[in-house]
Amino acid sequence: MATLTVDEFKQDFKDMILRLYAEDIKDSDAHQQFTALAYLLREMYAPNLKETRQRYENDRVKEAYYFAIEFLPGRMLQTNLLNLGLSDVVMTGLLEMGLDVEKIVDAEPDPGLGNGGLGRLGSAFLDSAAALHMALNGNGIRYQYGLFRQTFENGFQVEMPDDWLRGGNAWEVRRENRACLVRFGGNVWMAEDVFGRLVPHYENTTDVLAVPYDTGIVGYHNHTVNTFRLWSAELPTDPSRTYTLQEKQNVNEITEILYPDDSNYAGRLLRLKQEYFLVSAGVQSIVRHYRKHHRNLNHMDLTVAIHINDTHPAMAIPELMRILMDEEFMSWDQAWALTTKVMSYTNHTLLAESLETWPEDMVAQTVPRIYQIIQEIDRRFRAMQVPVYGDDRVNRCAPLGNGTVRMAYLAVIGSHSVNGVAKLHTELLETDVLKDLYRIYPEKFNNKTNGVTMRRWIQIANPPLTKLLDSDVNGDWKHRPLDIIGVQSFANDPTFLKKLREVKVKNKRALAKRIRTHLNIAVDPDHALFDVQIKRLHAYKRQLLHALYIIDEYQQIKAGKDLAVPRVHIFGAKAAPSYYYAKEIIKMINELANLINNDPDVGDQLRIVFVPNYGVSEAEDIIPAADVSEQISLAGKEASGTSNMKLMANGAITLATMDGANIEIADAVGQDNIVIFGMTAAQVQAYTNYSSQAIFDGDKHLQKVVNALIDGTIPNIGREGRDIYNSLLQYNDEYYVLADYESYAKAQDRITGLYQDPERWYQMAAINIAKSGQFSSDLTIARYGDDIWHLTRDQLVN
Ligand SMILES: *Cc1c(COP(=O)(O)O)cnc(C)c1O
Numbered sequence: 001m002a003t004l005t006v007d008e009f010k011q012d013f014k015d016m017i018l019r020l021y022a023e024d025i026k027d028s029d030a031h032q033q034f035t036a037l038a039y040l041l042r043e044m045y046a047p048n049l050k051e052t053r054q055r056y057e058n059d060r061v062k063e064a065y066y067f068a069i070e071f072l073p074g075r076m077l078q079t080n081l082l083n084l085g086l087s088d089v090v091m092t093g094l095l096e097m098g099l100d101v102e103k104i105v106d107a108e109p110d111p112g113l114g115n116g117g118l119g120r121l122g123s124a125f126l127d128s129a130a131a132l133h134m135a136l137n138g139n140g141i142r143y144q145y146g147l148f149r150q151t152f153e154n155g156f157q158v159e160m161p162d163d164w165l166r167g168g169n170a171w172e173v174r175r176e177n178r179a180c181l182v183r184f185g186g187n188v189w190m191a192e193d194v195f196g197r198l199v200p201h202y203e204n205t206t207d208v209l210a211v212p213y214d215t216g217i218v219g220y221h222n223h224t225v226n227t228f229r230l231w232s233a234e235l236p237t238d239p240s241r242t243y244t245l246q247e248k249q250n251v252n253e254i255t256e257i258l259y260p261d262d263s264n265y266a267g268r269l270l271r272l273k274q275e276y277f278l279v280s281a282g283v284q285s286i287v288r289h290y291r292k293h294h295r296n297l298n299h300m301d302l303t304v305a306i307h308i309n310d311t312h313p314a315m316a317i318p319e320l321m322r323i324l325m326d327e328e329f330m331s332w333d334q335a336w337a338l339t340t341k342v343m344s345y346t347n348h349t350l351l352a353e354s355l356e357t358w359p360e361d362m363v364a365q366t367v368p369r370i371y372q373i374i375q376e377i378d379r380r381f382r383a384m385q386v387p388v389y390g391d392d393r394v395n396r397c398a399p400l401g402n403g404t405v406r407m408a409y410l411a412v413i414g415s416h417s418v419n420g421v422a423k424l425h426t427e428l429l430e431t432d433v434l435k436d437l438y439r440i441y442p443e444k445f446n447n448k449t450n451g452v453t454m455r456r457w458i459q460i461a462n463p464p465l466t467k468l469l470d471s472d473v474n475g476d477w478k479h480r481p482l483d484i485i486g487v488q489s490f491a492n493d494p495t496f497l498k499k500l501r502e503v504k505v506k507n508k509r510a511l512a513k514r515i516r517t518h519l520n521i522a523v524d525p526d527h528a529l530f531d532v533q534i535k536r537l538h539a540y541k542r543q544l545l546h547a548l549y550i551i552d553e554y555q556q557i558k559a560g561k562d563l564a565v566p567r568v569h570i571f572g573a574k575a576a577p578s579y580y581y582a583k584e585i586i587k588m589i590n591e592l593a594n595l596i597n598n599d600p601d602v603g604d605q606l607r608i609v610f611v612p613n614y615g616v617s618e619a620e621d622i623i624p625a626a627d628v629s630e631q632i633s634l635a636g637k638e639a640s641g642t643s644n645m646k647l648m649a650n651g652a653i654t655l656a657t658m659d660g661a662n663i664e665i666a667d668a669v670g671q672d673n674i675v676i677f678g679m680t681a682a683q684v685q686a687y688t689n690y691s692s693q694a695i696f697d698g699d700k701h702l703q704k705v706v707n708a709l710i711d712g713t714i715p716n717i718g719r720e721g722r723d724i725y726n727s728l729l730q731y732n733d734e735y736y737v738l739a740d741y742e743s744y745a746k747a748q749d750r751i752t753g754l755y756q757d758p759e760r761w762y763q764m765a766a767i768n769i770a771k772s773g774q775f776s777s778d779l780t781i782a783r784y785g786d787d788i789w790h791l792t793r794d795q796l797v798n
Contacts, residue, residue: 070114112146572614
């Protein structure tokens with residue numbers, strides 16, 4: 001924690017503005033003010049960053065390196081202020097200088113270096129590890145353009161480039177002296193050197209310079225500052241040759257854009273290059289760093305752990321093998337034993353189409369030496385396992401098959417630990433998605449249910465709730481996440497419940513004001529229920545189910561039947577630009593919004609707000625104001641979900657299927673404090689004779705709702721309405737929307753009933769907050785550290 005008085009801060013801030021911009025504060029703009037603040041904070045934690053590094057080195061502390069193709073850090077200003085213990089001093093100082101704090105906060109670009117939950121999880125882990133004094137380093141790609149910025153035109157999603165680095169990035173430090181070369185393409189063959197060792201010879205390779213940019217991850221009220229390293233591709237600085245513009249373009253494009261799809265992807269060759277670029281640069285720098293401080297590589301597993309977050313960085317396995325054998329002259333067996341001890345892997349998905357595979361010839365051409373090593377891994381795996389498990393099983397799960405490299409299988413075979421991200425997900429990995437490998441390596445499999453950082457989602461996003469918890473709840477919930485259970489003792493205390501309600505209404509008013517200002521929609525924060533679904537737009541997440549219910553509500557109103565409780569349905573969701581169906585859903589919901597929000601018959605009963613450009617900052621505005629958290633994926637499809645956790649921690653009631661971590665939320669809060677509906681994963685699996693048409697034909701009410709898609713009820717969706725209608729009926733409704741509809745509508749009716757009794761409602765909210773502690777990423781990362789990486793950390797008293 002830093003110490004600084006308000007007056008010292010004001011002087012330092014003025015000086016910084018002057019040094020950076022040769023200006024007085026009164027002439028500076030919000031972006032300059034943000035930048036000056038960021039530089040000030042960076043100066044304050046820089047000594048701790050250096051000392052943290054030195055401590056790890058001197059004490060030979062084991063370090064873990066978390067590799068991920070995506071991170072979603074969110075804005076860093078408030079996080080760093082909070083973690084340094086400077087929020088109050090700085091806020092007071094800024095106010096005293098007459099500056100607009102909100103404008104300064106908003107001037108920071110929100111780095112969209114991830115698509116959704118996957119990237120957000122990695123960033124939460126970095127925050128939590130620093131809070132616990134754990135030596136965890138992030139390794140990712142410094143995309144020049146993050147995930148596209150979303151706007152709506154005539155209800156259609158329009159994608160704009162996210163030029164997040166345009167105004168510079170105040171938090172990062174370029175470390176050209178730590179750059180490494182990454183080799184692509186060309187030919188490679190093995191030949192003996194003068195010592196009789198087999199070494200690779202390369203010709204016609206394309207070499208790319210990987211330059212790291214480091215950002216400090218400040219621990220919460222401690223002295224730890226860890227390193228979050230993002231790699232950028234540049235032309236090598238080889239004075240002996242010149243490069244054409246085309247060559248420069250080919251190199252730069254490797255880190256130009258994040259693929260805007262979190263399940264499947266386009267631009268395959270470039271994506272493959274991104275993946276190898278990340279792992280090669282990262283693993284090279286780890287081995288180089290290790291070599292500087294230790295002699296014997298054979299003991300690398302005692303001080304180094306490498307984590308493969310989802311399949312994208314799985315080539316870290318053959319890359320480490322390559323370095324150990326080709327550059328450090330280890331035998332295969334030595335290198336393999338070490339590699340499997342160092343590597344661990346998290347699987348993040350149950351969608352079959354998302355288990356990455358690469359055409360073998362593409363891998364052979366792009367990274368020929370890595371391909372050779374994967375072939376050898378495959379050959380040895382088969383030689384070892386076929387005698388025990390037989391041809392069929394081993395064929396199904398070997399790294400090579402059907403002319404492709406199967407990244408998930410490679411990751412499992414080359415790691416000592418494989419984890420899923422919620423209990424159900426891990427169970428389904430073992431019994432379904434990875435069952436053949438589970439049979440061979442049952443000891444590798446374990447569960448680590450995801451978590452969220454309560455610092456961002458309560459302390460920063462929800463100051464009124466923070467204040468209430470601070471004043472009323474015993475214990476130290478900010479350091480010991482489970483202490484938030486103290487809220488439970490107030491679940492029958494009308495005074496506390498009234499205060500909790502005031503907190504929620506305050507947050508709803510703040511959101512209503514933003515909605516009014518930015519989107520010109522009037523919503524009533526005092527009477528309406530805020531029903532929130534915020535997540536990527538994907539058919540399996542079933543935003544369509546939610547939308548059908550809104551149509552249902554609208555039809556009730558048009559039939560002259562008032563809603564018992566007015567509702568505001570809030571959506572936030574980006575669709576992958578190439579995901580045509582998802583974009584049709586967006587268009588449909590926007591047109592439905594347009595219809596409902598402007599129909600005088602509706603009055604104040606119903607609104608739809610589709611918040612554009614959903615990202616971390618938007619989530620911070622929406623979540624504290626949510627009454628209902630929609631977690632309505634088809635059971636068996638959502639690996640974990642994390643917005644469910646953020647929302648419960650902010651006192652929203654979960655409306656959910658028994659999917660992902662919803663199951664664990666239900667276990668925690670009990671059936672009385674969550675609203676569950678729909679088929680279970682087992683029921684879905686067993687439902688082999690599903691006919692959406694039969695359900696439709698047997699349900700008059702449902703027919704009326706679904707027909708609204710095609711009968712002109714909703715204007716301007718001729719084509720989209722027909723396509724969506726056809727997906728439900730002609731194509732047999734892949735995600736069982738119609739099968740779950742009746743159950744969902746009844747669950748929504750239960751929500752309405754509960755909401756009409758505020759005391760009961762806020763009692764449920766209190767219990768949800770009380771039970772949210774177990775979903776803190778502090779606890780999750782402690783388990784990764786203890787069970788998988790064997791890192792030292794602070795005691796978590798819980
Ligand atoms: C938490 C979060 C997600 C993940 O949401 P799910 O509902 O779990 O898919 C996605 N995007 C952002 C910006 C988030 O903050």
